[in-house]
Amino acid sequence: AQSVTQLGSHVSVSEGALVLLRCNYSSSVPPYLFWYVQYPNQGLQLLLKYTSAATLVKGINGFEAEFKKSETSFHLTKPSAHMSDAAEYFCAVSGGSSNTGKLIFGQGTTLQVKP
Amino acid sequence: DAGVIQSPRHEVTEMGQEVTLRCKPISGHNSLFWYRQTMMRGLELLIYFNNNVPIDDSGMPEDRFSAKMPNASFSTLKIQPSEPRDSAVYFCASSLLWSEQFFGPGTRLTVL
Numbered sequence: 001a002q003s004v005t006q007l008g009s010h011v012s013v014s015e016g017a018l019v020l021l022r023c024n025y026s027s028s029v030p031p032y033l034f035w036y037v038q039y040p041n042q043g044l045q046l047l048l049k050y051t052s053a054a055t056l057v058k059g060i061n062g063f064e065a066e067f068k069k070s071e072t073s074f075h076l077t078k079p080s081a082h083m084s085d086a087a088e089y090f091c092a093v094s095g096g097s098s099n100t101g102k103l104i105f106g107q108g109t110t111l112q113v114k115p
Numbered sequence: 116d117a118g119v120i121q122s123p124r125h126e127v128t129e130m131g132q133e134v135t136l137r138c139k140p141i142s143g144h145n146s147l148f149w150y151r152q153t154m155m156r157g158l159e160l161l162i163y164f165n166n167n168v169p170i171d172d173s174g175m176p177e178d179r180f181s182a183k184m185p186n187a188s189f190s191t192l193k194i195q196p197s198e199p200r201d202s203a204v205y206f207c208a209s210s211l212l213w214s215e216q217f218f219g220p221g222t223r224l225t226v227l
Binding site for chain 2: 034042043046049090107108
């Protein structure tokens with residue numbers, strides 16, 4: 001079974017500051033991990049994914065995430081926040097190639113970027 | 116590729132009426148998912164299909180909800196009768212095997 005915990009339902013940063021959104025997972029099989037972003041009144045869009053290759057994954061819009069098996073974490077970072085990064089972010093886990101593709105989503109983290 | 120297509124984008128109906136939401140997945144994808152999103156409950160998986168077969172419908176809230184996938188390019192989610200607490204944004208997503216899911220723009224349902 002898989003589960004995801006996103007620490008902090010709201011994160012606020014200043015424009016230009018580091019963005020760090022935390023995600024911890026549990027999985028009984030080697031996981032696949034995903035970060036999605038949702039802008040207001042839109043569907044979820046994939047930011048990046050980890051599928052057992054390189055542990056540091058680069059995504060769109062300057063975001064990246066590092067898979068740390070020992071910490072069961074997959075935190076999302078961006079060196080310098082832009083106003084356009086304000087959105088809701090979801091971490092998700094699946095059972096990789098051992099399941100049918102069902103994703104387990106975290107509760108989401110709303111990122112606020114202050115000018 | 117047009118991505119996942121959902122219709123209608125907005126639906127306003129009265130309590131007791133039947134509501135049908137439609138989804139066209141990305142061509143070639145073999146898995147389809149229906150989600151519901153509300154402020155109170157967040158993003159909930161309702162049901163998903165693999166190769167047009169329902170695999171897990173444990174998230175369907177009650178018998179008023181039903182979903183079908185008659186072929187690889189079309190799925191419906193029906194609510195009959197609808198209730199105000201069904202008001203939410205309903206998303207359809209599709210994927211190829213265990214790869215990432217691609218989401219549609221959603222249908223915003225309001226039940227008065």
